[in-house]
Amino acid sequence: MQELFQDEAYLAYLEEFITDSRKEGFKRVLANRTKHFTVVCEDVYQLHNTSAVMRSCEVFGVQELHVIEQRFGKKIDKEIALGAEKWVDINRYSNHQDCIEVLKQKGYQIIATTPHENDCMLEDFDISKPSAIFFGTERHGLSEEVIRQADGFMKIPMVGFTESLNISVSAAIILQNISTRLRHSAIDWKLSEAELLEKRIDWSRKSIKDIDFITQRYLENS
Secondary structure (H helix, E strand, C coil), X not given: CHHHHXXXXXXXXXXXXXXXXXHHHHHHHHCCCECCEEEEEECCCCHHHHHHHHHHHHHCCECEEXXXXXXXXXXXXXXXXXXXXXXXXXXEECCHHHHHHHHHHCCCXXXXXXXXXXXXXXXXXXXXXXXXXXXXXXXXXXCHHHHHHCCEEEECCCCCCCCCCCHHHHHHHHHHHHHHHHHCCCCCCECCHHHHHHHHHHHHHHCCCCHHHHHXXXXXXX
């Protein structure tokens, strides 16, 4: 099945079953998608917060969300996500170490969102390196294991008495800032041609009823 997601003929076949406006919508949205930044939620207790973070990823063009479920089981809150689960790739991990190792193998630096003696303010964050932005629990923040392995630390500037924000609010503020700066930079942040093809096929499949029957008919006629 995986080879179908790099099959241009399969995409052309699928696009016969969706409207021109949807096809153009996919192209327009994907032109603004990135994997230069990715987001990680570590053991977020409140389900709706993870779902709201996913929605922010979709809104600000971050294609992948990673969810560490070491302590709390999860499922996506579709009412909060409002369909974002169809358009954002969600990767789940049973422990933080597996997540960190996968991300580092992909070339991401680990950035912890937490007050720290070596942190930097959001506006000073260097956007040039591919970065995995980690967000922790509502009550206790990120685990010591993540903090210990982080390559850098980031915080949102605050001038009031309150010392922290809800995770979903923090994620929205950070993603809006760094994604806007990224798109106004000379950094090569866009999806590759192979990634674009894969997502156009994925999204087309998710838009078609009886996709299994339609795919089987394509395979039989190929």
